[in-house]
Structure formats: C-alpha cells, structure tokens
Amino acid sequence: xxxxxxxxxLFLLPGLAVSLLFVIFPFLNMIVLSFTDASxxxxxxxxxxxxxxxxxQDPKFWVAARNSxxxxxxxxxxxxxxxxxxAMLAQKVVxxxxxxxxxxxxxxxxxxxVVGLIWTWLLDxxxxxxxxxxxxxxxxxxxxxxSTLLLISSMVVTVWRGxxxxxxxxxxxxxxxxxxxxxxxxVDGAGPIRRFWSVTVPALRPTMVLVAALSAVNGFRxxxxxxxxxxGSGGPGGASTTMVLLxxxxxRGLTGxxxxxxxxxxxxxxxxxxxxxxTLKLNRREEQL
Amino acid sequence: MKRRTFLAGLAAVPVAGCGxxxxxxSNSSASGQVTGEITFQxxxxxxxxxxxxxxxxxxxxxxxxxxxxxWVDQPADGYLAKVMADASAGSLPDVINVPPDLSxxxxxxxQLVDLDQELKDAKPEYLENAWQAFEIPGKGGCYGFxxxxxxxxxxxxxxxxxxxxxxxxxxxxxxxxxxQQALQLAQKKVAMLGQTPTIADFGLYGVKLFDNDKFxxxxxxxxxxxxxxxxxxxxxxxxxxxxxxNYTGSGAKFMAQQTALxxxxxxxxxxxxxxxxxxxxxxxxxKPITNTGSANMFLHGVSVPKSSKNxxxxxxxxxxxxxxxxxxxxxxxASIFPSTSKGGDDPYFTTEDGSDExxxxxxxxxxxxxxxxxxxxxxxxxxxxxxxxxxxxxxLGKKSPKQALDDAVNECNRLLK
Numbered sequence: 001x002x003x004x005x006x007x008x009x010l011f012l013l014p015g016l017a018v019s020l021l022f023v024i025f026p027f028l029n030m031i032v033l034s035f036t037d038a039s040x041x042x043x044x045x046x047x048x049x050x051x052x053x054x055x056x057q058d059p060k061f062w063v064a065a066r067n068s069x070x071x072x073x074x075x076x077x078x079x080x081x082x083x084x085x086x087a088m089l090a091q092k093v094v095x096x097x098x099x100x101x102x103x104x105x106x107x108x109x110x111x112x113x114v115v116g117l118i119w120t121w122l123l124d125x126x127x128x129x130x131x132x133x134x135x136x137x138x139x140x141x142x143x144x145x146x147s148t149l150l151l152i153s154s155m156v157v158t159v160w161r162g163x164x165x166x167x168x169x170x171x172x173x174x175x176x177x178x179x180x181x182x183x184x185x186x187v188d189g190a191g192p193i194r195r196f197w198s199v200t201v202p203a204l205r206p207t208m209v210l211v212a213a214l215s216a217v218n219g220f221r222x223x224x225x226x227x228x229x230x231x232g233s234g235g236p237g238g239a240s241t242t243m244v245l246l247x248x249x250x251x252r253g254l255t256g257x258x259x260x261x262x263x264x265x266x267x268x269x270x271x272x273x274x275x276x277x278x279t280l281k282l283n284r285r286e287e288q289l
Numbered sequence: 290m291k292r293r294t295f296l297a298g299l300a301a302v303p304v305a306g307c308g309x310x311x312x313x314x315s316n317s318s319a320s321g322q323v324t325g326e327i328t329f330q331x332x333x334x335x336x337x338x339x340x341x342x343x344x345x346x347x348x349x350x351x352x353x354x355x356x357x358x359x360w361v362d363q364p365a366d367g368y369l370a371k372v373m374a375d376a377s378a379g380s381l382p383d384v385i386n387v388p389p390d391l392s393x394x395x396x397x398x399x400q401l402v403d404l405d406q407e408l409k410d411a412k413p414e415y416l417e418n419a420w421q422a423f424e425i426p427g428k429g430g431c432y433g434f435x436x437x438x439x440x441x442x443x444x445x446x447x448x449x450x451x452x453x454x455x456x457x458x459x460x461x462x463x464x465x466x467x468x469q470q471a472l473q474l475a476q477k478k479v480a481m482l483g484q485t486p487t488i489a490d491f492g493l494y495g496v497k498l499f500d501n502d503k504f505x506x507x508x509x510x511x512x513x514x515x516x517x518x519x520x521x522x523x524x525x526x527x528x529x530x531x532x533x534x535n536y537t538g539s540g541a542k543f544m545a546q547q548t549a550l551x552x553x554x555x556x557x558x559x560x561x562x563x564x565x566x567x568x569x570x571x572x573x574x575x576k577p578i579t580n581t582g583s584a585n586m587f588l589h590g591v592s593v594p595k596s597s598k599n600x601x602x603x604x605x606x607x608x609x610x611x612x613x614x615x616x617x618x619x620x621x622x623a624s625i626f627p628s629t630s631k632g633g634d635d636p637y638f639t640t641e642d643g644s645d646e647x648x649x650x651x652x653x654x655x656x657x658x659x660x661x662x663x664x665x666x667x668x669x670x671x672x673x674x675x676x677x678x679x680x681x682x683x684x685l686g687k688k689s690p691k692q693a694l695d696d697a698v699n700e701c702n703r704l705l706k
Contacts, residue, residue, distance in 0.1 A: 040373050040377060041376055041377065041395065041397075041400065124530070125528065145529035231530075231533050231535070233533035235533060236532040236678075236682075236684075237532070237678045237679075237681040237685065238678040238681075249671070249674060250671070252671075253369050253373065253669070253671075254369065254372065254373050254391065254394040254395065255394050255669035255671055255704070256373075256671070257704075
C-alpha cells in the first residue's frame with residue numbers, strides 16, 4: 001500500500017475547517033476589534049489602546065472583575081469537594097443507586113433557562129423559600145434583590161448544577177484507585193476518614209486539580225445563572241455584574257459597542273489563560289513529586 | 290484615519306459578538322416597477338395572525354400581478370440578534386417589521402430608505418405623531434411606515450386598595466396622588482409599584498428628555514420625580530425587585546397581585562381575564578397618569594432597507610400593509626390600533642357595548658389622538674440599563690437623586706456619540 005503524506009490532513013480537514021471558521025477566525029477578529037471603536041453597524045476606526053485605557057478607568061469593569069474573582073473563589077472549593085463525597089456515595093453498589101446517580105446528574109442536562117426560572121421562583125421575595133422563612137417567624141430575605149446575596153444565590157445554583165458533572169469525573173477516577181491500597185490501610189487499622197485522607201485524596205489529586213481548573217474557569221466566566229437570577233440586570237445598580245455579563249451588556253444589539261466589548265473579551269481571555277497556566281504548572285509539579 | 294471597514298462578513302465571537310461590514314446599497318430604484326419577489330419579515334406574528342398576514346399578502350399579489358411576497362416570521366426572542374446579523378451582513382429582508390428604537394440605529398447607519406424622499410405623498414395617510422416616531426430628530430427623513438399602535442389605561446387592584454383602606458373608586462389621577470396613595474398602601478404592607486420609572490415615565494411627568502442633541506432628563510423636574518420615587522421606595526411602596534425589573538417583570542408581579550397598580554393595554558386586559566381570573570374580578574381601570582395631558586404610545590412599523598434589490602415592490606407592499614383598511618382589520622383581531630389618519634373613525638373604536646374590553650378600547654382610541662411616543666428614538670438598550678442602574682443606586686441611597694440622574698445623563702450622552 002502506498003503512503004500518501006496528505007492522508008492525515010484529509011482526516012483533519014473537517015474539524016480544522018470548523019475550528020478555523022468558528023473559533024480561530026472570530027478569535028483573531030476579536031483581537032483586531034478590541035483596538036477599534038467598532039459598533040454593530042458600519043465600520044470602526046483603529047483607536048490604539050483607548051479601549052484598554054477606558055477599561056482601567058471604568059468602575060463597571062472593576063466591579064465585574066471583582067465579582068468574577070469572588071465567584072470563582074466561592075464555587076471552586078465546594079465544586080472540588082462535594083462532588084467527590086457524592087461520587088464516593090454513588091460508587092457503592094446498593095439497590096436503587098441508579099436513581100441516586102441520575103438525580104445528581106439531572107441538573108447538568110437541564111436547560112439553564114429552566115434551572116434559572118425554578119431558582120428564581122424559589123428565591124424570589126415572595127418565593128417558596130421566603131414563604132417558609134416567614135412562616136417560621138423570620139423576615140423575608142432579599143436573595144435576589146441584595147447584590148451580595150444575589151451573587152451567593154447564584155453561586156449556590158452553579159454548585160448545584162455542577163455537582164453531577166464533576167461527580168462523573170470523580171467516579172471514573174475512583175474506579176482507578178487500587179483496591180489493595182484500601183485493603184492495606186484497613187489491615188493497618190485505618191478508619192474510613194483516615195482512608196479518605198490518606199488513600200483516596202492522594203490518588204485523586206490530579207483529578208482534583210483538573211476539577212479545580214475546570215470549575216475555576218467556568219466560575220470566572222459565569223453568565224447564565226447570574227443573568228437569569230437578576231433578570232438580565234446584573235443586580236441592583238449593576239453591582240452583581242460579572243465579566244461576561246458586562247461584555248454582553250456592552251456589546252449587545254444594534255447599538256452595542258463592539259470594540260469595547262471585544263477589548264473586555266480579550267482581557268477575559270488573558271485572565272483565563274493565566275489561570276490555566278497556573279493549573280498546568282501545579283499539575284506538572286504534582287507529577288514531579 | 291479614514292473610516293475603514295475590515296474583515297467584512299464576520300462570524301460571531303462566542304462572547305462579545307461583533308460585526309463590521311460595508312453598507313450594501315443596491316442599484317434598485319424606489320420608482321421602479323412593482324414586480325418580482327420580496328421578503329417580508331414580521332416580529333412574532335405566527336401562528337396567531339397567520340391567516341391575517343397571508344390574507345394581506347394574497348391581496349397584494351392579486352393587486353400587483355407578477356409580485357411574490359415571501360413572508361418570514363421571527364420569534365420575539367432573538368429578533369434583535371437576527372436583525373443585527375442581517376444588517377451586519379447587508380442582507381436585511383426587503384420589508385422588515387421594526388419599532389422606532391430599532392429603525393433609528395439602522396437609519397443612522399444609512400441602511401434604510403427615506404420615505405419622505407421616495408414617497409412624498411405617503412405622510413398624510415398616517416397620524417402625525419406616528420409618522421414623527423420614525424423620523425430622525427433634527428435631521429428629518431422618515432424611515433418606516435407606522436404600523437400598529439398601542440396605548441392604554443392604568444390598571445389597579447381594587448381589592449388591595451380596599452385592604453389598605455383606600456377608596457377603590459378613587460385611583461390616583463396624577464403623580465402627586467400616586468405618591469400619597471402609595472405611601473398609604475405601604476403602611477399596610479401593600480406595594481403600589483413594580484418598577485422604578487422608565488424614560489417614558491419621565492416624559493409623562495413633564496420632564497424634558499432630549500434637547501439640542503443631548504439628553505436633559507436630569508433637569509430639576511426630573512430630580513423632583515426621582516425624589517418622589519425615593520420616598521415611595523423607602524416606605525416600601527415599591528417591591529424589592531423594582532430595582533432590577535423591566536416592564537414585563539413588573540407586569541407579572543401585578544398579575545401575581547404583589548403590586549397594586551400597573552400601566553397596561555387592551556391586550557393586557559385579555560391576559561388578566563384568562564391568566565389571572567382572581568385579579569380580573571377586582572380589576573380597576575383608570576386613565577393614564579400624566580402631567581402633560583398626553584398618554585404614552587407604543588408603536589411598530591415596517592422599514593425598507595436600501596439593500597433591497599426590489600425597492601419599488603418593497604415600498605408598495607409596506608404602504609399596502611399599513612393602509613387604513615388592512616390596519617383596521619388587524620386592529621380588530623389583535624387589541625391594537627391603526628396608525629392611519631382614517632382608520633380610527635371606524636365604529637369599532639368609537640362605540641362601547643358595555644364590556645370592559647370595549648371601554649378600554651374606546652378610551653385608548655381617544656387617547657391615541659394626542660398620545661406621544663415618549664421614549665426618544667435615540668434611547669438605546671444600553672441607555673435603558675444605565676438609567677435603571679443609576680435609579681437603583683438612588684433608591685438604595687448610594688447616590689443622591691440629582692447625582693444619579695447626572696450620571697445617567699452623562700452615560701446616555703456618551704453613548705449617543
């Protein structure tokens with residue numbers, strides 16, 4: 001059989017074409033646009049680094065960056081730990097475990113809009129949660145009307161939605177933890193908690209780093225949860241706006257400032273790239289140890 | 290540096306979205322022959338009004354042999370994104386359904402046909418205030434055939450009024466009474482309103498919104514208006530969600546009987562009847578609250594893009610669709626009103642039959658003669674958000690009403706450029 005050097009490229013071509021057209025080209029275009037005053041209609045002019053100077057002086061940008069950072073810090077620890085605990089429970093082979101696993105995975109496949117609506121009904125000032133609080137003699141809590149509580153409520157939804165997804169990743173990793181390690185630890189008299197910290201956690205560390213990286217990136221670029229819970233407003237006075245929400249708000253519609261929105265996207269990209277590089281470094285150090 | 294167009298025909302950036310393209314102007318002349326195929330795009334009229342629109346299309350095709358009108362309907366959700374994508378690519382449909390605030394950026398970018406120039410005799414066929422809504426203020430030109438209009442009364446919940454010890458037959462007639470009654474309701478833990486004022490509310494209060502190419506709603510009267518809202522907010526006369534709510538969200542709270550008063554239209558009355566029967570049983574209907582004597586008006590229109598390859602047919606269809614006969618037929622189906630100078634005298638809009646619907650309809654039709662589209666066409670979505678956020682800061686006491694309005698006006702004027 002003759003070897004044709006271009007054959008591998010033929011296999012790559014469809015995927016490459018899609019990536020070039022829908023990822024690489026728009027990405028490069030976004031970088032170009034970030035140095036212009038482009039709008040949704042008509043051309044733009046190159047404005048140098050004006051958009052970035054404006055960003056540095058724009059209080060909305062700093063509020064959004066701070067909120068995104070807080071969001072990331074708020075969702076990563078629960079999203080690293082809780083799915084692990086659930087995965088350990090779901091790993092057990094007991095009657096009806098399938099229902100349990102499905103229940104935890106359902107929020108992952110549920111539409112973000114439906115999830116947002118359900119939580120809005122729950123947390124509204126006249127919603128189910130507040131009705132229970134009032135029935136118990138408490139005063140109504142502004143889950144969706146106080147900018148801080150809105151961020152926290154949104155984090156809760158993100159964690160709730162992410163549990164099932166990361167649980168599946170952990171389930172796969174748990175299957176690879178050698179059973180004899182657990183058995184040896186049991187022989188040495190280690191209890192379940194001790195075995196968790198001394199056997200399970202070290203064996204799963206690379207997976208935990210992966211989950212931390214994924215949840216950090218997703219947390220930093222959160223959109224649907226905060227958009228839906230705040231009714232698209234970013235909270236009272238826009239005080240709960242996050243980076244992607246700000247980009248959407250600046251760039252949307254026929255009157256959108258596409259140049260500035262692109263500059264914000266570019267900065268978001270650089271931040272996320274930085275995050276991923278840090279994770280990569282951590283992972284490498286882990287492998288060397 | 291010269292105005293430059295680069296990377297035309299952009300694909301969408303995942304988060305930011307973008308688009309630069311040249312304005313494609315076809316050689317087609319508005320005075321050409323009415324023949325050939327055109328595409329007509331509507332805003333969420335299917336499936337409820339499918340028969341009506343098909344009827345208009347058939348009648349037009351019969352009147353102008355050799356023409357074909359291809360009707361496409363876009364759902365309301367994503368309509369703006371579709372128009373934006375088409376406009377960026379220079380491929381807008383030949384006749385497009387747009388409200389004034391959407392026609393404005395397109396007209397400003399030179400993408401729409403000027404009806405004042407191409408159809409000099411069309412203007413008298415429409416209500417003056419409706420025609421004006423599609424003009425670019427200060428620059429002239431009209432960029433859309435006015436289509437359907439709406440205005441409406443103020444609805445209030447008689448049961449909540451009664452619960453707070455107010456006379457259910459004496460709803461507020463002006464903004465002063467609105468505040469007085471809202472404060473009284475708040476004492477009984479009943480919220481009067483579901484949202485902070487919109488730009489149109491400032492207009493109804495009598496605030497000068499726009500002057501000399503600049504927004505001016507931070508004038509003393511505007512500050513006075515926000516101060517009144519601040520007093521109501523502090524007393525609990527606005528629901529907590531009011532700070533982030535739009536018209537739809539606020540309407541839903543009124544339907545859920547969480548607020549006592551809400552502006553609406555004949556369309557809303559039908560919705561209350563089917564979706565909120567317990568509210569409908571207690572519904573009070575009163576005149577719009579205004580300091581100017583004029584009510585607010587909402588309208589839709591149809592525009593013809595310059596990129597249309599068949600402008601003559603597109604213009605003829607736009608005019609046919611919005612003529613008095615077709616508009617009156619549509620109005621009877623859809624709880625809306627015609628924007629033509631003649632349609633309004635149809636007995637349907639002038640005679641009551643004792644029902645609530647007819648009462649609202651006749652009152653609204655009367656109101657429309659002097660109604661004003663208070664939302665300036667320049668007022669973009671970003672400006673609406675800026676106003677909402679600044680008002681929230683004022684209500685929360687983070688800024689004084691004056692400071693909040695100054696900041697909102699500055700941001701709106703910056704966005705104007």
